[in-house]
Amino acid sequence: MISKKLISTGLALSLCVTSLAVPSVSDAAKKPSITKKLTVNVGKSKTLKVKKASKKAKVTWKSTKKKVAKVSKKGSLAAKVKGISTGKCKIKCTVKVGKKKYKLTCAVTVKGNKKTNKATTAPAASNKPVESAAANTSSAPVATTTPAATPVATPSFVTMTPATKPPVTLPQSFKNNYNGIFEHIGTCANYYGYGNKKDQLRDEEPMNFIKDQFNSITLENEMKPDSVLGNNSTVITVAQAKELGYVIPDNYKEEVVPQLNFEPADGALKYCKDNGVQLRGHTLMWHQQTPAWFFRADYNGGKAVVSKEVMDARLEFYVKTCMKHIFDKEKELTGEYGSLCYAWDVVNEYLHHTNQPGSTTWIDVYGEQELRPEYVKKAFQFANQMVEEYNCKDKVTLFYNDYDTYFEVEDLVKFVNFINEGEKTNICQGIGMQSHIDIERPTIDEFKYALETFMNTGLEVQITELDITINFDTDESNGREAKFDYKDEDETWDDQAKFVKDFMHMILNVQKTRNLVTAPKGLTAITIWGLFDKCSWRNKCEPLFFSNGIEMDEAKPAYYSFLEAADEWYN
Template sequence: MLQKWNDKQKKFLGFTLALLMVLTAAIPSSMAHAATTKTYNFNTMTYQSAWGATYSISNGSATINFSGQYREIKFNLPETLDMSKCTSVTFNASSPNGQTAFKLYDTAGSQAAVNYNFKAGTSDVSFAPNTTAMVNSIGIMAQDTNSYSAVVNRVTFTMTDSTPVTGTLLSTYGVELSHSGVAVNSNQLRDTQTLTTMKTQYNSITMENEMKPDSILGSSPKLISVSQAQNSGYYIPSGYTESTVPSLNFGTVDSVLQICYNNGLKLRAHTLVWHGQTPDWFFRTGYSSSGSYVSQAVMNARMELYIKSFMNHVYTGNYGSVVYAWDVVNEYLHAGPSGWSSIYGSNLGTTPSYVKNAFQYAHDTLSYFGLTDSVALFYNDYNEYEVTDNMIALVNFINSGTKLCTGIGMQSHLSTSYPSVTSYKAALQKFVNTGLEVQITELDVGNSSDSAQASYVYDLFSAIFSVKKAGGNITGITWWGLYDSVSWRSSNKPLLFSSLNTPKASYNSVLKAYTDAGYTVH
């Protein structure tokens, strides 16, 4: 048909298609249908019938013993499912001794769909049902001729809702929580296409590495005199007795600040004090890798110089207004051997003086610039659902006397198998009960399948909004990476996008949790 169009019509069509491609790439899934998952183990299903097969159930998993080829066992689902709304079915199982087939049966008892050749060593098998039948039971059939057993743990149906999910992370979470965030590197931030797409979903970024101590200090020291440092705008504490200062490299930071400012993005500054990615020479006499570790007094002065010089540089520049939060101390409760522990000790419990000092120096700087009411200072840690009480005790110590720490960062590197949403919600509730600001700062969710992730994140975000609606001061969620292949956990496919412009079922689940909580898309 296109051959019958004149050249002007063809050019207009080409322009229209190109425009549509740009728009759909920039705002992925803005009118996507919600994906929900229904997962059943064998505690929720009931036995129906068997031929040449026996079974036993333990912890929701069924061990099925087949006496030979084509022997089969059937189980009833707890409800009837409309396969016209099902995009995939996932069986989680192991078949160590032979191949297995999985079947779906309709309400009349007829086979509606089947997937053959489930092989040994496979844990998940997913297939599209390609049927519009109403299904209420499953079948598990032996394909090999010998007697053998198979273990089946659960079956998950990924269903689409007839009601479209509208909006983006920015028009939902970015509004209700103020900050919809993502972790990026400077190359991604400088890429025009990536930046444009990023801005449709997020209004806040965290740099993965470029604001950490080793990026600012460098792998080896470049020393300058105290007077040179002062002329460069460094803060020299009154207790600083050394004749030289390590040069601080703010080149990348400055470009990041400018990009954020020009593109309406806010920035979480991550991180000032951390046992990881801090060069060892920073803790040694003469800033030399061969020197001995300095005293606590000398290190206190170095830490004050570093924190105040870094923050001063940001807020005396033209673009410092984009930085709304600092991770002052990162992962102290999980710290391994480092320069910090070599100088201050490794068994300080929840009352480490140097951690409190770090917050004091950061607070002093905000106070100097009149920013204590607009910029938050965070303690940030991982496995927060395991060390909840210790995190609270630590923050209470930091805030004894003067409130220095204003926020708790829950890193939230999760998996669908651990932690449970219940335990995560309990930790979140304890944190908001302190009255401090809480942000989810490094979220990703490892999983065995897209459907398992979609189900987990729906429950997770429903729990988060339950705490939020009850009065919790939750002010932001930051995903740790743009899409799966650039994630530090790429093999676990832990993010909402499989590529820059390709949302997964979990993306729709996150949006559905938002609307199901009663919030309006803006």
């Protein structure tokens, strides 16, 4: 028989073991939560409440799809969710308790009757030509030479009278909503890529998404010199190069040339041909993402930097061979030169060429030439010669592309004027504004001034790499050095959407009211730099229009702000 003393000792030990195995207070009990699923009817509202949170907690709410359901704060810990139209979305809630932050999500389904089940659609383009817009009174520097011929529009692009809404409706998308306003609405993509950017032009889901949303793509990295030349030099003889169709200029005196990799570009062109999309060539010359061995004797990174004369021949070989390959591939795929690649960034970011310290670049060969770099002008001359040789002056536009252009307005105009100086026609025909911007930087007025100034040079203007961050450290007040990285500033998707609305309102107003004498071409394209936040190079600051994927329930409020802005074109 077991004694009472033994029993009590056993119970005590059991309690000790139990207290060691299980926390005295459950972490789950402390963590705030909300209902994970909610169904609401169109026109009706339901309340979402944060459970297990102190009334002192800071709570913010946002809807991923305000056209389906709107959310508004109701007290310190609750929100009202109102059904707007049938569909699904997510209500996202951020709860700050002291230094801790909790992100909660509720999946919302909005139901309705037949009257509320109609699909939302967007207007298509009519066949009417663009009429003269009201004169723009702003003054700006004008290019020193006569602008080149107006490029032929994309086959899918149809111009229209801004005041006339077309009668046919199309599904809402970037390209459909802006059809007739800009020639191209694009994104950057990867053929092979890496990580969560892998195989975007070879995997069915992103391939279809790109085709449905855009009519233009830019390869993010795979047409840059690093990719085409390769990290490690592989050389072939000049004779072998000629058999491959490479362009070997008369002043090329070396016995070997680098073997070039065009496989991703070829795959991208095939995708474009099969899906009614066009391609921006990015980029032929850049001080970054260009291997150091390209500037050294025998294409050997351990040898001395070559002379200007040797580099001139290498530059001509590279520019002309890359462009010839693309022209010939277009002919093979479509039977027509200039049918797929409608623009080239001939030179990228020269105005910021000092931001690659320690690397061998063009500066090591040519020296510092400030706003009159001879090798940049030569790159455009070689590119222009290829466009003329293939009779594509009316199909292909040659661009200078850079970031922070809204802070370099006067210098950029001087620089482009130098490139075109003394030429029979403009060899630089376009200005690319990358536009990696933040809702606080630049101001909309700063961007507007730059856009109007660039338009009034008479050159074509494109926004080439658009993304719009929130919670991004841009503070340079009182002599502070901005970190240009993530900083929690309590900025939300709704703040981003409001900025997008104001930003696109400005863009469209400048486009519509520009002076067609000084700015005949205006803004011809907007390229969004990535498919969704998670695969953005600035992902911590959520700069894109979809969050973690390309499904429609990942569309952010900024996506709908961007689409809705197009309606103003007709008002």
